[in-house]
Amino acid sequence: MVCPECQEVSDADNVNVFPKNLALLNMKKAPIKIQRSSRKSQEQLCKLHDKKVEAYCTQDRQLLCIDCILSETHKTHEIMSTQKASSAEKELLLEKALESENLASSLEK
Numbered sequence: 340m341v342c343p344e345c346q347e348v349s350d351a352d353n354v355n356v357f358p359k360n361l362a363l364l365n366m367k368k369a370p371i372k373i374q375r376s377s378r379k380s381q382e383q384l385c386k387l388h389d390k391k392v393e394a395y396c397t398q399d400r401q402l403l404c405i406d407c408i409l410s411e412t413h414k415t416h417e418i419m420s421t422q423k424a425s426s427a428e429k430e431l432l433l434e435k436a437l438e439s440e441n442l443a444s445s446l447e448k
Contacts, residue, residue: 395424 383392385404392402398416407413419427 392421394418395421397424 383402384390385392385402385407388404388406390404390406392404394403394408395401396403396407396413396416396418399413401407402421403413403418408418
């Protein structure tokens with residue numbers, strides 16, 4: 340049999356000997372890169388009000404300017420600073436990446 344991913348010829352007599360999720364296994368091999376950009380490029384403007392983004396709405400997962408923060412739309416929502424939200428999201432991404440690596444490792448066994 341020929342592996343559909345790497346084209347390596349195997350002595351296998353059925354497809355069950357090949358990994359179940361090649362994409363997930365390949366993810367494990369790819370290094371995780373967190374790109375850091377300059378402070379100036381991080382300053383974004385609100386799409387609604389064209390003002391500097393100052394906070395993050397955790398319920399809607401949206402960046403907010405001062406007008407958005409004071410609006411009725413987000414009045415009852417949990418709002419945090421962009422720095423705190425950024426740290427929380429990075430932590431969540433790293434946790435998910437670790438879970439993916441662990442899952443990939445268990446699939447290799």
